[in-house]
Amino acid sequence: MNKLRIKITPLNLVVAVCFTYAIYCLLGFDTNKSWVSNTVKVLYTLALALILFLTDILFRRFIESAKWIWLIQGSFIILILVMMILFQRI
Numbered sequence: 218m219n220k221l222r223i224k225i226t227p228l229n230l231v232v233a234v235c236f237t238y239a240i241y242c243l244l245g246f247d248t249n250k251s252w253v254s255n256t257v258k259v260l261y262t263l264a265l266a267l268i269l270f271l272t273d274i275l276f277r278r279f280i281e282s283a284k285w286i287w288l289i290q291g292s293f294i295i296l297i298l299v300m301m302i303l304f305q306r307i
Contacts, residue, residue, distance in 0.1 A: 224283065227290040228273035235266035 239262040241247055242255045273290070280286050 224277065224286070226273055226277070226286055227294055228269050228276065231294060232266045232269050232273070235262050235269065238262050239266070 239259045242258045242262070245255070247255060247258065272293070276286060276290055276293075280289060
């Protein structure tokens with residue numbers, strides 16, 4: 218029988234955090250009084266989770282070694298975080 222191979226990768230962890238934050242916003246626990254509504258936050262977070270999920274699938278398809286997956290995906294996450302911080306400052 219073919220067993221399902223589950224790999225924990227950095228992008229999987231980030232997608233889980235995105236889903237957790239979306240649920241957190243949907244339940245109304247995010248009381249930040251900014252001009253962005255909770256609906257927009259949830260949609261943005263779910264879109265980000267979808268993009269990161271598809272990126273994770275691409276990385277796993279083309280990179281076989283678990284060590285290289287962690288290295289490349291970790292670098293990818295750091296790059297995305299730096300870009301998000303830079304765009305917030307502008």
